[in-house]
Amino acid sequence: MSHPATTISSVKLAWALSWAAFWTGFPFKMIVALLLLAAQIHPWEGAGLIALLALSVPIDIWALGLTARTFFLERMGIEVRGPVGIGLWWQGAVLGVATLGVAYYAVGATAAVCQKATAATLELVNKIIPIPVAEQITIELLMWAVPTTIVAIIFLLIGLKLFGWRIKRFAVASGQTSSAGLQERVREWDDWRVPADPILMLVSFTAVVVLLTVAFWVLLPVTTTHRHPDYPPPPTDAVKKKVKPEELLKKTDASLAKAEAVLEMLEKEKAKEKKKPVGPGK
Amino acid sequence: MMPLLQKVYDFVDERIDLKTLEAKMMKEPIKGGSRWAYVFGSVLLFIFIMQAVTGVLLMFYYIPSADHAYASTQFIIHEVDYGWFILSYHFWGSSAMVVMVFAHMSQVFLWGAYKSPREMIWLVGLALFGIVMAFGFTGYLLPWDQRAYWATTVGVEIMDKTPIVGDFMARFLKGGPTPGQMTLSRFFVIHVMVLPGALMGLAGLHLFLFRSAGPAGPFRGTPEELKAKTDFFFPRQVWKDIVAMAAVFLTISSLALIEPVVLLEEAKPDPGDYHPEPEWYFLFLFQLLRWKIFSGELGQFLGATAIPAAFMLLLAALPFIDRGPERNIFKRPIALLSWTVVMIGILVLTVSAIINREFLD
Numbered sequence: 115m116s117h118p119a120t121t122i123s124s125v126k127l128a129w130a131l132s133w134a135a136f137w138t139g140f141p142f143k144m145i146v147a148l149l150l151l152a153a154q155i156h157p158w159e160g161a162g163l164i165a166l167l168a169l170s171v172p173i174d175i176w177a178l179g180l181t182a183r184t185f186f187l188e189r190m191g192i193e194v195r196g197p198v199g200i201g202l203w204w205q206g207a208v209l210g211v212a213t214l215g216v217a218y219y220a221v222g223a224t225a226a227v228c229q230k231a232t233a234a235t236l237e238l239v240n241k242i243i244p245i246p247v248a249e250q251i252t253i254e255l256l257m258w259a260v261p262t263t264i265v266a267i268i269f270l271l272i273g274l275k276l277f278g279w280r281i282k283r284f285a286v287a288s289g290q291t292s293s294a295g296l297q298e299r300v301r302e303w304d305d306w307r308v309p310a311d312p313i314l315m316l317v318s319f320t321a322v323v324v325l326l327t328v329a330f331w332v333l334l335p336v337t338t339t340h341r342h343p344d345y346p347p348p349p350t351d352a353v354k355k356k357v358k359p360e361e362l363l364k365k366t367d368a369s370l371a372k373a374e375a376v377l378e379m380l381e382k383e384k385a386k387e388k389k390k391p392v393g394p395g396k
Numbered sequence: 397m398m399p400l401l402q403k404v405y406d407f408v409d410e411r412i413d414l415k416t417l418e419a420k421m422m423k424e425p426i427k428g429g430s431r432w433a434y435v436f437g438s439v440l441l442f443i444f445i446m447q448a449v450t451g452v453l454l455m456f457y458y459i460p461s462a463d464h465a466y467a468s469t470q471f472i473i474h475e476v477d478y479g480w481f482i483l484s485y486h487f488w489g490s491s492a493m494v495v496m497v498f499a500h501m502s503q504v505f506l507w508g509a510y511k512s513p514r515e516m517i518w519l520v521g522l523a524l525f526g527i528v529m530a531f532g533f534t535g536y537l538l539p540w541d542q543r544a545y546w547a548t549t550v551g552v553e554i555m556d557k558t559p560i561v562g563d564f565m566a567r568f569l570k571g572g573p574t575p576g577q578m579t580l581s582r583f584f585v586i587h588v589m590v591l592p593g594a595l596m597g598l599a600g601l602h603l604f605l606f607r608s609a610g611p612a613g614p615f616r617g618t619p620e621e622l623k624a625k626t627d628f629f630f631p632r633q634v635w636k637d638i639v640a641m642a643a644v645f646l647t648i649s650s651l652a653l654i655e656p657v658v659l660l661e662e663a664k665p666d667p668g669d670y671h672p673e674p675e676w677y678f679l680f681l682f683q684l685l686r687w688k689i690f691s692g693e694l695g696q697f698l699g700a701t702a703i704p705a706a707f708m709l710l711l712a713a714l715p716f717i718d719r720g721p722e723r724n725i726f727k728r729p730i731a732l733l734s735w736t737v738v739m740i741g742i743l744v745l746t747v748s749a750i751i752n753r754e755f756l757d
């Protein structure tokens with residue numbers, strides 16, 4: 115019996131899943147990257163990169179799981195229960211690292227050979243038809259970049275082929291073809307993905323956006339981090355004295371007591387003056 | 397729905413027939429279902445709105461005078477709270493607008509969506525394209541630094557080479573023999589009044605025409621298949637549009653944070669060791685002008701004005717020349733080849749211009 119999963123091309127299957135999962139996870143990773151950037155942490159190096167990669171793992175697992183379930187059901191009529199995302203993700207990660215490692219050397223070697231060949235070719239062409247320097251460099255770039263890209267694509271296809279083969283095995287091993295009509299199941303899935311209560315979805319969506327916006331503005335530096343060389347540097351804040359509330363209170367109490375004493379004295383003096391007999395001439 | 401919300405809804409509905417409006421806006425059928433390929437138009441609207449918002453904030457501080465333009469821009473960058481970010485967002489937003497216009501044009505071209513009965517949508521779209529480029533050209537002068545001043549000077553010089561109308565156009569834009577206060581005033585008014593007004597009006601017309609003709613839909617599949625997959629605008633297409641807008645917003649913000657705007661020196665009538673250069677999306681034209689065949693007065697006119705104008709005319713005539721009903725791009729070899737050649741041409745010229753700049757610096 116030919117299982118519906120076996121009739122699909124492995125490459126197409128792996129590509130469809132990876133592509134959809136990539137774009138599903140992308141906005142979430144961008145949010146992380148933007149918050150890091152606002153906090154002056156580069157997401158492409160050091161701690162920023164580690165944070166971004168670490169957060170990307172659960173995002174990718176979730177995205178891969180979501181797209182895989184949908185794809186299995188819609189295109190293959192297979193329903194998989196259990197943790198789909200993690201089951202596929204680790205296989206993809208292992209294959210990805212292995213393919214990338216080999217591809218790195220192969221692509222590098224191709225680029226080196228092609229660069230030499232194009233340089234020689236263009237030198238020859240230039241003797242016959244002179245080409246402006248900048249255009250010459252661009253054409254040269256194109257001439258070695260194209261074959262190099264082709265080699266890179268071949269490795270991508272190999273990686274996808276392997277991943278697709280694993281995905282198929284996974285789907286067949288842990289999924290079940292359902293007797294219920296496919297249309298019915300797809301609709302069920304669709305309903306699950308499009309919430310029944312759009313108002314609730316909109317409200318929670320807005321709440322998350324507001325929260326993220328507030329976080330963004332709190333993190334964002336108020337003044338530019340790239341000052342113009344001619345523009346005077348910002349006034350360095352004079353060393354501020356630390357405020358100690360108790361001392362401040364004591365001080366206020368003391369001065370109040372002092373003021374009270376002075377007032378009392380003045381009142382006494384006034385009273386004395388009033389007691390004095392009214393002088394002549396008045 | 398919550399009772400209070402329902403009451404508010406009913407109140408408004410009783411007065412303006414919200415239900416019909418909602419049905420018209422959200423229940424628009426999309427032949428063949430929602431697609432990521434259809435997000436570009438909505439993304440363009442979103443970018444425009446954000447440009448308007450950030451632009452208004454910038455106008456709170458910007459002074460369009462030759463004496464104060466540079467200082468007020470520096471003030472925005474260095475003194476105004478978050479001013480640097482708003483300005484940098486506006487700057488990168490303009491590039492995003494150009495990129496998305498190219499993407500949108502490519503999509504409708506490759507999908508054959510300009511064909512009958514959508515010729516008018518395409519023509520209004522071309523006008524919108526012109527407006528987007530004009531936004532870039534006029535906005536570039538406003539900071540009044542060396543880059544701004546010299547890019548405009550060169551741009552207007554090139555316009556001047558056009559026979560008969562060139563002199564008038566150049567003088568109309570400059571308002572005097574050399575770029576100065578008059579030029580700045582004109583560019584400012586065009587940038588903040590004329591173009592936004594024109595864009596809003598034409599985008600409204602564009603959408604009206606689009607809603608009248610209905611979306612073209614996929615270029616493959618039998619009518620029955622398309623009908624079976626037909627879906628409403630809400631919620632799937634709306635959701636895709638929102639995700640695309642969020643991705644664009646996050647990208648523009650990240651670019652503003654990574655590469656915020658830093659001005660050069662204040663504009664002065666001597667370029668010094670600065671090599672005048674336009675914004676990156678005009679670089680391919682600029683590079684074309686460096687070619688030997690385009691040297692000299694006539695050559696400059698040909699390269700900078702005649703060829704682009706002829707190309708735009710060709711695009712305008714396209715729906716009337718290319719009248720075959722076939723919309724599948726893989727069955728329109730000439731269209732596919734032309735698009736590829738134009739894109740590679742623009743890419744090669746732009747990269748060459750950047751390499752040239754590296755040489756000059």
Ligand code: HEM
Binds near residue numbers: 520
């Ligand atoms: C500021 C610039 C523009 C805005 C805001 C805009 C907006 C839109 C929107 C919202 C749609 C609806 C569907 C979709 O997004 O695909 C659309 C469709 C369309 N636009 Fe634009 N557009 C702009 C520029 C252009 C340009 C430069 C062209 C071509 C020269 C163009 C040609 C079209 C065509 C032919 C359609 C119909 C597509 C179909 O039926 O599938 N637009 N536009």
